[in-house]
Amino acid sequence: MKQKPILPVLRELAKAYQAFESYSAMHVRTMELTPPQFDIIATLGNTSGMPLKELGEKSLITKGTLTGIVDRLTIKKLVRRVSSPIDGRSQIVQLTKKGEALFARIFPAHLAHIEEAFVELSAEDLSNMQKALSQLREVFTKAHLQNKASI
Amino acid sequence: MKQKPILPVLRELAKAYQAFESYSAMHVRTMELTPPQFDIIATLGNTSGMPLKELGEKSLITKGTLTGIVDRLTIKKLVRRVSSPIDGRSQIVQLTKKGEALFARIFPAHLAHIEEAFVELSAEDLSNMQKALSQLREVFTKAHLQNKASI
DNA sequence: TATTGTTATACTCTATAACTATA
């Protein structure tokens, strides 16, 4: 029972993502940011900041690692830490003025850079892609949760 | 002119890939391999070996990094280096007996582990996904090449 | 006791560039 061509789908997923990553990373590095650092800036953009815990959940980065990334962004004066007024254990991370300015400058540029690549696709193409991808994600998410639950 | 919903597609791509990666990495780590190490084993599996150069092209890992990864796999006695008989500069990397045994043991298990996640998808779903993904990859690959060419 | 975040450790990967030995 090995009719379903799953492997080609996985290969395509990996290749599509790597192509995106490499295209995106090239542009991100011109901003003197690493991809994880760019993720954090993008997550914090247009918000008033959020606890490190929440930032970790949104970016899928574990707390120990995140402390290091936030440290490096703090050194660059792009984010700051503020103690939470409600919870003494919690640190809220937010963009500084400089971080906001960077976000405002690079995020549209980053998007425009990526949009360039999409000019030839129709709205329908995009909608099909979105459907296929969300279906794919669901498959893994469900399976992952099941595995975790069965430990 | 910002009608096309590109951002959702990108988000879905990233999430789908991360879900896959995290699902896959969980299983890979039970084999005492890192994801890049698993990639190399999987690339070498069912071949008689290949030059480091070719291995780097297939796995998208640059030569300096690859030397380190192959070193670690050599220490684990999973791969070996053999000087090329044709080109004195070239080192051919191939699986050892132990590496072949590992590949034979883990690769089907890894696939089975992933296939579990796909039981509910039809062949048509898979075919649609594959099309959408290859289209997506092409978009980035083309754009990337254009950018490189324009440097 | 549980949770938030930091610190510490040790390792892997990464980019980059200089270097060697062959071609």
Place this chain on the structure above:
DNA sequence: TATAGTTATAGAGTATAACAATA
């Protein structure tokens, strides 16, 4: 001169676990 691979360097991310402060 160009290419294959190694070595060197420095940094960045990762997993993991112990820890402090607070809830």
